[in-house]
Structures are given as C-alpha cells and as structure tokens.
Amino acid sequence: MTGNILLAAALAAAARDWHVFPLVPGGKVPAIKAWEQRATTDPERIERCWSFRPYNIGIACGPSGLVVIDQDVPKGPGDTPPARWALPGIADGHDVLAALCEEHGQPYPDGTFTNASPGGSTHLYFRASRGVGLRNTRGDQGLGWKVDTRAGGGQVVAAGSTTPKGAYRTVNDAPVADLPVWLIPLLLPTPLPPQKPVTAPLRAHDRRTAYLKSAVERQLAAVTGAKDHHNDALYLSAVALGQLVAGGELAEAEVTSWLLGAAAQVAHAPAKAARTIASGLRAGSRRPRMVAA
8 A cells, every 4th residue: 555655646746747766665765876867757667666666755856847945953952053043033944944034035935835754844845947057055055054955966755755753745735936036146056266277286307207297187187177076076086196106106195185175176075075085096006007217
C-alpha cells in the first residue's frame, strides 16, 4: 500500500511538471547518481521506478523551474540566532522571513504552494524567474538564519514521502506563485573580485623551469576558469601537480598554497578546498612524474 501511495504522489508531482527522482526509502538522500540530470516527468519511467521499491520522492528544483524557500526550526536548545537575528519575536525561519519582508516593506509571500516537513519546517514553492540563474543558498549566506533556498542544483522532498519522524504533507495547495522580484537580488551570489592573472612564482631561468611554470599555471587556470563543478576541477589539477610533487619537481606546501589561492578566486570554501587538494595530491603521488633535463 505504501508503494502505491508513493507512486501516486510521484505521478502527481510530475503532473505539475516537476521533475522527480527516487530518494532512499524512508530518507532524504538520492537513491541514484546524477539525480538532477535523471529526474523526469515521464509517467512510464516513474511507474517502473516506484513499482520496484517504495522510494521517497525528490523534486529537482532546477529542471522543474522552482525556487523553494525552506523555513526551518531550531534543532535544539543551542541552536540560537546570530546577532543579526537575535531580536524579540525571532524564533525560527518563518519569523526571519517575516522580519525580512517587513524590512523591505513587502507582504509575507504565503499565497503559494506550501509543503510541511515532519521536522517542523515549511517549504514555499515559487516559479523561478527566467534568465536568472539562482542556486541554493543557506542561512545568512542567503536570506537569513534558518531560511535556506533550493534552486539550480537543489532538491526538495515531495509530499507523500515519509521519514521516521512522519510524513511530508501539503498545507497550501495553491498555484505556485512567481518568486517575488525583491527577493532576487538577495539570492544572487556575491560577485567575485576581479580575476587576477594566474602566474606561478617560478622564475623560468631554463627550459625545465619554464616547463614547470607552464604546467603549474595551466592547472591553476583550469581551476579559476571552471564554469561549474569547481571541486572536480580542483581535484584533477591537484592530481596532475601531485605527480610532479611525487617526482620531486615541486614542493607539496607550495603546490597546496597555489591551489588554495586559485580555489579562493572561485569562492571555494577553504576547508573543503584543502580536503580536495590533499586527496588529489595523494592520488597523484601514485604516479610520480619528472621533467627530463
């Protein structure tokens, strides 16, 4: 019976032209790789998939043309608002969004399709504005404490899905409204600083050093020039330079520093960048490479 309910819910979401994909049964994690690319509205594919297992239902926001505002609630006594939102009456994401609306002289956008999670958060669904490439935001990097957004590259759990806490349900079955225009500037990523020419601090006094300089600069440019998938580009460049480190041609500390600088130019989180670089250097060390004299 559960499988029939989930299949019906997946088909209902697809009928709204929302691209769905399977989540692990009882959870929120995608059950497939490349879920954003494989999400579908095809009823036959959906029936085959959800007839196989009682998957929960994910909605890929980008292909569905959705921006979903997730108003969350605190996770415990220590989950308190930062100074910006430590104000009377601010207890959760709903309060933060309401306060943000008041600051901008705008009405609270509650007249749109809305789901509720079993954990207490609410999801406001909006139509994405054409030509505006919004991505996910989190907390104060976007609208504020306990207010996340899901857009390109993001997913939400559809109504009908269940977790050990309970079921996701629709609390306002209204038509999906357009994303309020005044929110768009608040959701756009902060512009990156002007890109600096990527140069390796190696003085090319001979052909060997010139080769190394060119190799380093090529890999740094691959990181700063990546349009997306920055972490993948960073990893591949770390692997390539890690081979030269293992061959004794470059110093690991210097390579790490250069790659961290390149990652910073594309706003890559420093801690994540450091982990990726270390992993890439380890992989590259398995195939040492030296430059012929």
